Amino acid sequence: MTTKNTIYDVIIIGAGFAGLSSALNLTKAGKKVLIVEARDRIGGRVWTSTCKDGHTFEYGGTWVGETQDEVLGLIKKYGIQTKPQNDTGSNVQIFHGKKKCFSGKLPNLGIVENLDVKFTHKCLNWLSQTVPVEKPWKSKHAKFLDSITLDTLLSKYISWTSVGKSLTEFDFRSVLTVEPDEVSALYALWFIKACQGFNNIYEAQGDTIVGGSSKLLNCMLEEIKGTGNGEIILNSPVGKVNQNDESVSVIVYHDTSSTTYIGKYCICTIPPNLVPNIEFEPPLPPEQIILRQRMPMGIVIKVISRYSRPFWREKGYSGNSVNDGEIGPVCETYDYCDMENNFYALIGFVTGKDSIQYRRLTSEEEKKKAVHETYRKIFDSDEALNPTEFYEIDWSLEPYSRGGFFSVMGPGTLSKWGENLHKNHDRVHFAGTELATKWAGYMDGAIQSGRVVAQKILDTF
Numbered sequence: 001m002t003t004k005n006t007i008y009d010v011i012i013i014g015a016g017f018a019g020l021s022s023a024l025n026l027t028k029a030g031k032k033v034l035i036v037e038a039r040d041r042i043g044g045r046v047w048t049s050t051c052k053d054g055h056t057f058e059y060g061g062t063w064v065g066e067t068q069d070e071v072l073g074l075i076k077k078y079g080i081q082t083k084p085q086n087d088t089g090s091n092v093q094i095f096h097g098k099k100k101c102f103s104g105k106l107p108n109l110g111i112v113e114n115l116d117v118k119f120t121h122k123c124l125n126w127l128s129q130t131v132p133v134e135k136p137w138k139s140k141h142a143k144f145l146d147s148i149t150l151d152t153l154l155s156k157y158i159s160w161t162s163v164g165k166s167l168t169e170f171d172f173r174s175v176l177t178v179e180p181d182e183v184s185a186l187y188a189l190w191f192i193k194a195c196q197g198f199n200n201i202y203e204a205q206g207d208t209i210v211g212g213s214s215k216l217l218n219c220m221l222e223e224i225k226g227t228g229n230g231e232i233i234l235n236s237p238v239g240k241v242n243q244n245d246e247s248v249s250v251i252v253y254h255d256t257s258s259t260t261y262i263g264k265y266c267i268c269t270i271p272p273n274l275v276p277n278i279e280f281e282p283p284l285p286p287e288q289i290i291l292r293q294r295m296p297m298g299i300v301i302k303v304i305s306r307y308s309r310p311f312w313r314e315k316g317y318s319g320n321s322v323n324d325g326e327i328g329p330v331c332e333t334y335d336y337c338d339m340e341n342n343f344y345a346l347i348g349f350v351t352g353k354d355s356i357q358y359r360r361l362t363s364e365e366e367k368k369k370a371v372h373e374t375y376r377k378i379f380d381s382d383e384a385l386n387p388t389e390f391y392e393i394d395w396s397l398e399p400y401s402r403g404g405f406f407s408v409m410g411p412g413t414l415s416k417w418g419e420n421l422h423k424n425h426d427r428v429h430f431a432g433t434e435l436a437t438k439w440a441g442y443m444d445g446a447i448q449s450g451r452v453v454a455q456k457i458l459d460t461f
């Protein structure tokens, strides 16, 4: 057992966007910071990897969108380029076996269905306005809205056509990565409020970061180190956090030994669902544990298929599609081409219930077949069956995430336990995208939460 001599002002657990954002703000203010990261890389739920020829692709966080001022601000500051998501060509929607091609955000619908979808979105926006984003549990109808699921809210109280309900549910499923009957209506409305309106959800897939999302993280880390106040250690899973009136000890367990790092404060930025795995001494108040035990991560498997030609574009498709899972496990696809560098690829997401069947496929060959058969049906081409490279990540299997995109809440959680999310445990503070009040769940929200908690600690020095 080793105890390091240095006493840091703040020890930050986790080197995702929240961790690096808090580190950046603290080190720039002259505070001595240590970031302790479990993985052998920074980024957490953001992970830019490379293909065989070195071209980058994203396993995790990919797009940034309008009004995401935190992330866009950093992108601008570091002079990083972004690239718009391709929207030239037909988008595809397949519901109940029926295929529709369309341009824009929504497919052509019948008059009644169109009215229903618009009405549903309006209602959701209006209801979300009744939810205070900082304290959703104080909402006038918090108790009722938190006693029903999003599915019930839509089917019993808002949508009047099955298409209107299905389309809205689909939008939620693709961002929350869980089924609408698993999510509290209050939580869903709070999420809409944090995204500043339902329609903004469509804008979140606006641009990709040239060079990969990790490029932004690398710039942040470079700036942190450049202040001379910041250090980082990788491969260091924190297992225990002790504190007394003056300091916090953060303990990393290795195979046969442990190392203790000492700071005046600690910021824990690991996903809420993983916080109960860390032993705190004195223990975390039960309410803070209970809340986080009720914040499961969404379910997402991301697949990346590289092709020798952008056959879908050649057939007039944009590459962007949604389906209800009847035709195969990949319920959402996006074009991921970098035409200038002859890189042609499709990204797909297997989310929520659709992952159950997919996980039953045991061999890579079976999985590849299931994914690319889906693409063949969407884009009407046998070329879909022959990618040159295929990459897959099941975020539920990642021990330091256990799912994605982010933690969600089922009924009865936000109204009863929600206020504990932002509470500090004396010298230990918490951050992470789930704690954001704007674009919660996104990279933008992670950056905001890190900045806010850093300021909270700076105010106490």
Ligand SMILES: Cc1cc2nc3c(=O)[nH]c(=O)nc-3n(C[C@H](O)[C@H](O)[C@H](O)COP(=O)(O)OP(=O)(O)OC[C@H]3O[C@@H](n4cnc5c(N)ncnc54)[C@H](O)[C@@H]3O)c2cc1C
Pocket (backbone or CB within 6 Å): 013, 014, 015, 016, 017, 018, 019, 036, 037, 038, 039, 042, 043, 044, 045, 046, 059, 060, 061, 062, 063, 064, 236, 237, 238, 239, 269, 270, 271, 274, 278, 300, 302, 395, 400, 401, 403, 404, 405, 406, 431, 432, 433, 434, 441, 442, 443, 444, 446
């Ligand atoms: C497949 C996928 C696609 C996504 N797409 C987008 C997108 O297009 N746009 C967007 O804005 N967002 C997207 N997101 C969400 C976005 O990636 C997250 O909101 C954001 O990265 C969360 O950052 P964070 O710092 O809060 O948490 P994390 O990134 O989870 O960081 C927490 C860190 O803590 C570390 N950690 C965990 N346990 C320990 C421990 N015991 N000791 C030490 N360290 C520990 C983890 O390794 C991790 O590095 C996506 C996420 C996924 C999974």
